[in-house]
Amino acid sequence: MKKIPKREYTAEFKEQAVKRAREVGVAPASRELGLLEQTLRNWSKASQTGTLAGAGSGKPVTPEQMELSRLRAENVRLKMHVEILKKATAYFAKDAL
Numbered sequence: 001m002k003k004i005p006k007r008e009y010t011a012e013f014k015e016q017a018v019k020r021a022r023e024v025g026v027a028p029a030s031r032e033l034g035l036l037e038q039t040l041r042n043w044s045k046a047s048q049t050g051t052l053a054g055a056g057s058g059k060p061v062t063p064e065q066m067e068l069s070r071l072r073a074e075n076v077r078l079k080m081h082v083e084i085l086k087k088a089t090a091y092f093a094k095d096a097l
Contacts, residue, residue, distance in 0.1 A: 026040050
């Protein structure tokens, strides 16, 4: 299984993600943004203690950038699903012969 590369998020993105999590809940917000639930929970906890920091220059994150980040994460997940299905197909095809 491939390891997903670690992504760096700006403080602005993290703040917006925490705000969204407070509005709709952690699970739905994490799916929308393409994040792991635990990551969003950690950011929420850090926000409450005032220690939430981010990487980068701190430029505001546009909705397009948020969408792009979510789509990249979804693309990685779907590629993993395709690999699993290919292996399962090969296994069952070999078994049927």
